[in-house]
Amino acid sequence: MGQIEKKEKLNIVAPPEGYKGDGFFATKLSSVIGLARANSVWPLPFATSCCGIEFMATMASNYDLARFGMERLSFSPRQSDLLMVMGTISKKMIPVLRQVYEQMAEPKWVLAMGACASSGGIFDSYSVLQGIDKVIPVDVYVPGCPPRPEQLIEGVMQIHELVKTESLRRRYTKEYQKLLESYNIS
Amino acid sequence: MDNISKHITENEVIDNFDNKLSTLNLGPTHPATHGIFQNILKMDGERIYSAEQTCGYIHRAFEKISERRPYNQIRPLTDRLNYCSSPINNIGWDMTVEKLIGAEIPKRVDYLRVIIMELARIADHLICNSVIAVDTGALTGFTYVFQERERIYEIFEEICGARLTTNIGRIGGFERDFNETAHKKLKDFLKGFPKRFKDFETLLCRNRIFMDRIINVGPINADRALNYGFTGPNLRAAGIDYDVRAMNPYSSYQDFDFKIPIGKSGDTFDRFMVRQEEIKQSLNIINQAVNNLPEGPYHADLPEFYLPPKEDVYTKMEALIYHFKIIMGETNVPKGEIYFSVEGANGELGFYLISDGGRTPFRLHFRRPCFIYYQAFSEMIKGALLSDAIVTMSSMNVIAGELDA
Amino acid sequence: MDKEKLLNLINRQFEGIVKSHSEEYGLLCIETETTNIFNLIKWLKEDSSVNFNFLTDICAVQYPESGDREFAVVYHLHNLKENFRLKIKIFTSRDKLNVPSITDIFSAANWMERETFDFYGIIFDGHPNLCRILNLDELDYHPMRKEYKLEDGTRTDKDDRFFGRKGNEKITFDNKKQLARDNG
Numbered sequence: 001m002g003q004i005e006k007k008e009k010l011n012i013v014a015p016p017e018g019y020k021g022d023g024f025f026a027t028k029l030s031s032v033i034g035l036a037r038a039n040s041v042w043p044l045p046f047a048t049s050c051c052g053i054e055f056m057a058t059m060a061s062n063y064d065l066a067r068f069g070m071e072r073l074s075f076s077p078r079q080s081d082l083l084m085v086m087g088t089i090s091k092k093m094i095p096v097l098r099q100v101y102e103q104m105a106e107p108k109w110v111l112a113m114g115a116c117a118s119s120g121g122i123f124d125s126y127s128v129l130q131g132i133d134k135v136i137p138v139d140v141y142v143p144g145c146p147p148r149p150e151q152l153i154e155g156v157m158q159i160h161e162l163v164k165t166e167s168l169r170r171r172y173t174k175e176y177q178k179l180l181e182s183y184n185i186s
Numbered sequence: 187m188d189n190i191s192k193h194i195t196e197n198e199v200i201d202n203f204d205n206k207l208s209t210l211n212l213g214p215t216h217p218a219t220h221g222i223f224q225n226i227l228k229m230d231g232e233r234i235y236s237a238e239q240t241c242g243y244i245h246r247a248f249e250k251i252s253e254r255r256p257y258n259q260i261r262p263l264t265d266r267l268n269y270c271s272s273p274i275n276n277i278g279w280d281m282t283v284e285k286l287i288g289a290e291i292p293k294r295v296d297y298l299r300v301i302i303m304e305l306a307r308i309a310d311h312l313i314c315n316s317v318i319a320v321d322t323g324a325l326t327g328f329t330y331v332f333q334e335r336e337r338i339y340e341i342f343e344e345i346c347g348a349r350l351t352t353n354i355g356r357i358g359g360f361e362r363d364f365n366e367t368a369h370k371k372l373k374d375f376l377k378g379f380p381k382r383f384k385d386f387e388t389l390l391c392r393n394r395i396f397m398d399r400i401i402n403v404g405p406i407n408a409d410r411a412l413n414y415g416f417t418g419p420n421l422r423a424a425g426i427d428y429d430v431r432a433m434n435p436y437s438s439y440q441d442f443d444f445k446i447p448i449g450k451s452g453d454t455f456d457r458f459m460v461r462q463e464e465i466k467q468s469l470n471i472i473n474q475a476v477n478n479l480p481e482g483p484y485h486a487d488l489p490e491f492y493l494p495p496k497e498d499v500y501t502k503m504e505a506l507i508y509h510f511k512i513i514m515g516e517t518n519v520p521k522g523e524i525y526f527s528v529e530g531a532n533g534e535l536g537f538y539l540i541s542d543g544g545r546t547p548f549r550l551h552f553r554r555p556c557f558i559y560y561q562a563f564s565e566m567i568k569g570a571l572l573s574d575a576i577v578t579m580s581s582m583n584v585i586a587g588e589l590d591a
Numbered sequence: 592m593d594k595e596k597l598l599n600l601i602n603r604q605f606e607g608i609v610k611s612h613s614e615e616y617g618l619l620c621i622e623t624e625t626t627n628i629f630n631l632i633k634w635l636k637e638d639s640s641v642n643f644n645f646l647t648d649i650c651a652v653q654y655p656e657s658g659d660r661e662f663a664v665v666y667h668l669h670n671l672k673e674n675f676r677l678k679i680k681i682f683t684s685r686d687k688l689n690v691p692s693i694t695d696i697f698s699a700a701n702w703m704e705r706e707t708f709d710f711y712g713i714i715f716d717g718h719p720n721l722c723r724i725l726n727l728d729e730l731d732y733h734p735m736r737k738e739y740k741l742e743d744g745t746r747t748d749k750d751d752r753f754f755g756r757k758g759n760e761k762i763t764f765d766n767k768k769q770l771a772r773d774n775g
Contacts, residue, residue, distance in 0.1 A: 046215060048222045048244050049587045050269035053313070054350055057339075060332030075216075088244045090590075092727050093222065096214050096243075119746075122262065125247035126734050126743045127726060134745070146350055242725035249710070250734060250741050285616060412671075415646055415699030426671070428645075433674050524616045525667060525678065527647075536648060538665070551650040553667075558648075561702045590725055 013039055016164075034164040037081070037107075039069040041156075041163060044080035046100060048087030051114040051146040055086050058149040068156060077103040082159060083136075086146075088116035089129045101136045102185060106171045109159055112138045113152060115145040137179055207235055210572070214243045220317055221586035223579070225563075232571050237564040241557075245590040252550040256515025257283050258357060258491070260550070265351035267552065268588040271310035271531040273302045273342065273354045278528035281436055282537040283357050286524050287491070294482040295359040296438035297475045301372070302345065302354060303437070303528075304468040304475075308379075309338045310531030311419070311461040311468075314583040318458055319390055321580045322399040327386050334382055337375045344368035358492040359485025376473060387462060397455065404566045404578030405453035414562040417555045418533025420582055423460045424452030430529035437528075441478075442471045454581040490517050515545055532556050532583055556588040592641075592675045594619050600641055604634055620678040628666070628681050629691040635668060635677070636696055643668040643677060646693075649703035651711040655737045659684035664713060666693075683713070692718040710735035 016035055018027030047055055059065050059073070074080035077100045089097055101110070112132055115121030118141045120130035132138060139162055142155035170176055180186065213224035222243035228235040248267070252260050264275035277299050284291060312335055316328040339349040344367050346354040355361070364372075390396050406416070411424040421428055427446045431439045447463035449456025485492050489508050498505035511517050521543040527536035536553030559582065567575040594614060601609055601621070608631060612621045623631060635643040647667035654661055660682040668677045683690060692715035693700045704715040705724040712733035715721055723730065732739055 050266055050351055052221070053269055056313075057332060057336065057349075061329040062333060062336045088246055090242070090244050090246065092245065093214065093243050100215060123246045123251070124742050124746050125251055126739075126741065127245045127247050128743075130743070130746045148349065240724075242723075245725040247734065247741065254741055410698075412645055413698045415697070428671055433671075522615060523620075525618055525648075525676070526616075534647070536667075538648065538650060538667070540652060549652045551648070553648045557702060557706070558699055561699070 030168045031164075033168060034166065038160040038163040041068075041070055041082045041109075041159065042072055042074040042080045043070050043082045043084050044074050044077055044100070044104070046083060046085045046097065048085075048089065048093065049116070051086035051117070054146040054149060055084070055113065055152065058152050063149040063153065065153070065156070068153075068160070070156070077101075078105060080104060081108060081163075083108065083110045084113060085110065085117045085132050085138075086113040088121070088123060089132050090127050091129055092127070094129055094135055097132065098135055098185070107163075107166070109139045109162060110136060111140045111142065111155055111159055113142045113155065114147055115143065118143065121145055135183065136185070137183060206230060212575075220580060221584065221589075223560075223584065223586065223589070225575075227572070227575070229572070234567050234570055234572060234575055237567055237575070239560065239563055241560070241589050243590065244586050248552065248591045249550055252547055254546060256517070256545050257519055257547070258512060259515060260547070261355075262351070262353050264552075265353055266587050267554065267591065268310070268530055268532060268535070268556070268585045269350060270313050270585060271306035272350065272352045273306040274528060274530050275535060276352060276354050277303055277437070278526070278530070278535055279537060280355050280357050281528065282524065282526040282539055283491075283519070284486075285526050286522050286539060286541060287357075287488075287520060289358055289486050289488050289491075291359065291437075291486050292482045292484075293438065293480045294484055295486065297479050298360060298364065298484065299355065299437045300439065300442065300475045301472050302342075304472045305338050305341060307468050307531050308465050309335050310583070311465050314531075314580070315390075315458055315461050316386075317580045318400065318454065318577060319396065321577050322396055324390065324393075324396065327389050330382065330386050330389070334375075334379055337371070337379070341368060341371045341375060344371055356485065356492055358488040359483070361485075361493070363484040372472075372476065376469065376476070380469065383465065391459070391462065400454040400458060400577055400581070402451070403454040403574045404570065404581065405451050406562060406566050407452060410562070410565070411452060411559075414565075415558040416533065416562070417559070418530065419460045419464060420452075420457055420559055421533065422446065423449035423456035425450055430527055430534050434527070436526075442474050444471050454577055457581045518543060518545055519547075527553065530555060532585065532588065533559065552591055554588045554591055556582075556584050557591070560584050560589055592670065592673045597641065597675070597677070600638075601631070601635075604638070605631060618676055618678055620680060622680045622682070625681045625683055625690055628664075628679070629693060629696075631679070632666065632668070632693050633696050641670070642672060643670045643675075645669040645671050646697040646699050646703075647676070649693075649700060649707060651707045651713050651735075653711060653735070653737055659687075661685050662688065662711060662713060664690055664707065688712060689714045689716050691716050692721075694718055709733070712736070 013035065016027050016031035018025055045055060057063060083101060083104060112118045116123060117132050120128050140155050140158045142151055144151050207228045207230055210227040210229050212227055214222045224240045226238045248263050251263060261276050261279055264279045265272040267275045312331040316331045319327040342352050343349055345364060346352050406424055408424045408426050411421050412426065416424065417428065425448050427448050429446045432446055444467045447460050449460050493512055494505035494508055499509045519541045521541055523540045525536060525538045527534045533555030534553065535555060538551040539547055540549040542548040563579065567578055598609065598612060605627065608623050608627050610622045635641050647669045650665055652663045652665060662683050664681050666679040690713055692704055702724060704718055705721060707713050708715060708721055709723045709725050710733060726734065
């Protein structure tokens with residue numbers, strides 16, 4: 001009877017930088033919190049059009065966004081960390097988008113998926129908002145019309161990187177308040 | 187009370203408190219609406235007393251943009267109409283222009299188009315049916331069929347390089363023939379899909395919980411459906427066998443042998459089953475097309491619209507001129523007025539095109555099936571439960587891009 | 592059913608209602624007066640000899656600077672039983688945009704007419720709820736008309752010189768209409 005080979009323990013998430021010794025591990029609090037946050041980002045899918053279908057493909061079995069701790073789509077803005085804006089935002093939609101963003105609790109991040117959300121895309125018309133960064137601040141832009149799931153995952157990875165490295169005090173800084181003020185968000 | 191709402195006055199608020207009905211705002215961003223639709227429901231407890239839909243939340247001015255664009259550059263716009271099945275829109279547009287300029291299309295192109303359009307129809311119906319299941323609480327089917335959709339995407343990718351917004355084909359045919367890999371992937375798909383589709387079907391079709399949730403939900407009879415301008419699977423579920431593919435065959439659909447499934451009561455179950463059956467019929471059509479694929483050129487001889495081979499552009503004056511004119515969109519199109527329609531995944535997708543002889547259309551109007559039949563939604567859900575309304579909506583397959591254009 | 596038979600039937604029912612008729616790409620098109628449209632479509636739908644039981648589409652077309660033929664409303668009807676399509680056109684001028692609504696005949700006309708109103712400002716008399724459907728309620732013009740331009744002018748990544756815009760003019764909601772007229 002062959003013995004089952006003991007597999008090396010899988011380390012899904014690498015530990016942050018720190019000092020390791022016998023029975024202790026010392027690191028910065030912010031790194032630990034960043035690590036925890038980054039691996040449990042709850043996205044709010046704000047899917048309006050074509051990109052939404054590509055997002056569904058990313059969520060579904062083949063690409064499986066759940067691998068990155070994003071299994072739980074939070075449709076309530078109150079409980080979500082990441083606003084994923086996917087698709088064209090028309091002028092009629094601006095108040096809705098702003099309201100959703102304002103309802104989200106800090107810390108919050110925004111990902112603009114696709115050309116329409118990032119810049120208006122091919123729709124330079126009277127009814128389309130020319131990029132959501134005109135009404136809310138955006139952290140990561142994912143190019144493409146629509147982006148492939150791999151591209152979206154890359155965008156999510158960049159969000160993770162931001163979340164991991166963000167200072168815990170950032171949301172209280174004057175710069176951040178100024179940024180929000182420039183968007184008329186209080 | 188002054189600043190609470192700009193829409194209602196204090197008196198109205200008090201009136202509403204006395205009223206037995208409550209107002210529920212469903213959407214525009216609601217997890218259950220799968221897109222940007224707003225429904226203002228007047229509810230009596232759980233029952234819907236009346237409903238009012240608003241749309242236009244992703245209105246992108248397709249028709250206005252089309253008036254500024256050369257004919258070849260309108261195809262990417264049609265991608266974004268019904269983005270679950272873009273190739274049908276692309277090819278529909280190409281065929282409209284071909285009809286306008288009176289082009290003769292080789293048989294092989296017709297067959298290749300049929301293959302692509304039916305693949306797109308399968309992809310669209312899969313998404314619709316799996317979403318009906320998701321709304322009744324069965325997520326498993328969704329993950330099953332998305333695997334299959336990926337297979338279809340891979341075939342599209344092999345043909346045109348894009349997954350979702352394909353911009354497939356050109357006026358006159360295709361930019362390139364199907365390559366070996368595309369044929370192989372298509373063959374694999376045709377072999378593997380029926381079995382996995384069967385899994386999906388066994389999961390749901392005779393599932394007691396699922397049937398209870400959707401039978402007699404959101405019904406519409408044939409008369410009302412016609413009056414409301416229903417087309418496509420939704421009309422056929424109500425019992426009318428109108429299918430553009432059979433009635434006004436385009437792209438050599440007359441060569442294929444297929445059945446048009448119809449339902450009886452026009453409820454959600456019928457819509458679901460009609461789509462299920464149409465997927466099988468589409469598979470059947472693809473099999474016929476693949477087996478009888480004629481040899482020949484993969485594009486028509488239309489030098490004014492179809493890009494010449496790159497080698498010719500470098501060596502031949504004439505080819506260079508055509509290349510320049512097509513790329514810059516300087517090709518004039520004959521004067522005329524035309525209505526052409528194809529059977530989109532949701533119904534009759536019509537293109538009403540007026541050309542004044544210039545480089546861009548004078549007027550282009552899309553007959554979007556979603557937009558026309560979605561107005562019946564409020565009538566269909568009257569008196570139903572809220573959860574039934576959600577299922578009814580997903581079974582109508584309203585696609586926001588097509589709804590708002 | 593064929594073209595001649597249909598025209599004869601219409602002429603027998605409504606003397607002289609068809610101002611002109613033509614056929615393009617196999618689609619029969621008849622032109623009539625605005626005042627007749629309601630009765631004509633009602634008869635076309637309800638009479639068993641013609642039986643156009645399906646309204647395919649309603650849309651408007653603008654032919655700028657054509658006087659009293661500036662706006663056309665186009666109706667596409669379909670006889671599903673015999674598979675015969677018919678296009679009906681009516682023309683109206685800029686100062687007389689009133690057209691009878693056919694929502695009483697076809698429920699499908701409801702949103703089609705609202706869309707046409709939204710885009711071109713055609714006023715459908717007798718429509719139960721004629722208001723904007725796709726655009727913002729606050730929009731003060733009808734955007735599909737040829738005199739208004741497509742872009743909203745807030746795009747910053749485009750070089751204005753290449754898109755026929757004047758410099759870096761600020762476009763506000765108030766001077767938008769004027770600018771649109773200036774730029775053609």
